[in-house]
Amino acid sequence: MSDIITSKNLDDIIESNKKIRDDVIRLVNETKVRFNTSVVTSADRFAFKILKENNLIQMPVEDKYFGGAIIVKGNLRIPIINTAQPRVYQYFVAWHEIYHLFYDNNIQNETHEVKIDMEINERMADYFAANMILGNVYDYYYSLEDENFIDRIIKCMDVYKAPYKAVLIQLYEDALLKYNDSNLKKSILNNFDNQPENLIGKFEELGLDSELVKPSYLFDTGDLEKRIVKNIKGNPEVTYHEDNYKHFLNIKRTVKKLVEDLSYDNR
Incomplete structure (x- = not known):
């Protein structure tokens, strides 16, 4: 496991x-132009729109460190979101995975796991996610x-529907580089x-909606399974729809086992 970001290495993170x-x-600008033709204004909905169009599987995995993964099967990349995590982490992991799906050339035939706690070697993906989610946090804070x-x-x-550390890192960066705000630092x-x-x-103490920091426990294999089942019902005499469904179930089982193996490794 890579080193996580702490107060002791925060200055190094800002340098990175x-x-x-x-x-x-x-x-970030490319993503907004390339994917947001429908002008979705909510960052979390925008992220899940992109992932759902790219084989997203949402499933609860009872592992406090496991945020998600990208499973690579040949030319197919399957993003996984762990819905047993609070929604605020799911949203951040979603943008993190979008970076790896579209901009990371190093992911090929392997399984890329995404941890909940920020890791130093994931700086590019995490900084991308933060910039997709966060606005002018410094001004809002004050x-x-x-x-x-x-x-x-x-x-x-x-x-901003952003995790605790993501908010603090952005504030620290602004306090250090823009405003020389020693008290905030x-x-x-x-x-x-x-x-x-x-x-x-x-x-709840502050009168805020606590659903953001609760898990959703959603299990959803996306539109692909729904389309295959619909085709089977609409054209029962066409056998290749059945073959496609069997192939999909095989992928689903493979993904489930890979996720279980990752979860076991974290124990």
């Missing part, structure tokens, strides 16, 4: 962001009247490794 920022912004630092961060998570470093354990309770 500086080096890749121009490339990431270019990919527009809030709450005196408590954590309460402000929770409200940022709510507005200190608050971030003091709290970076201490995400509240009961996010549901914190959201």
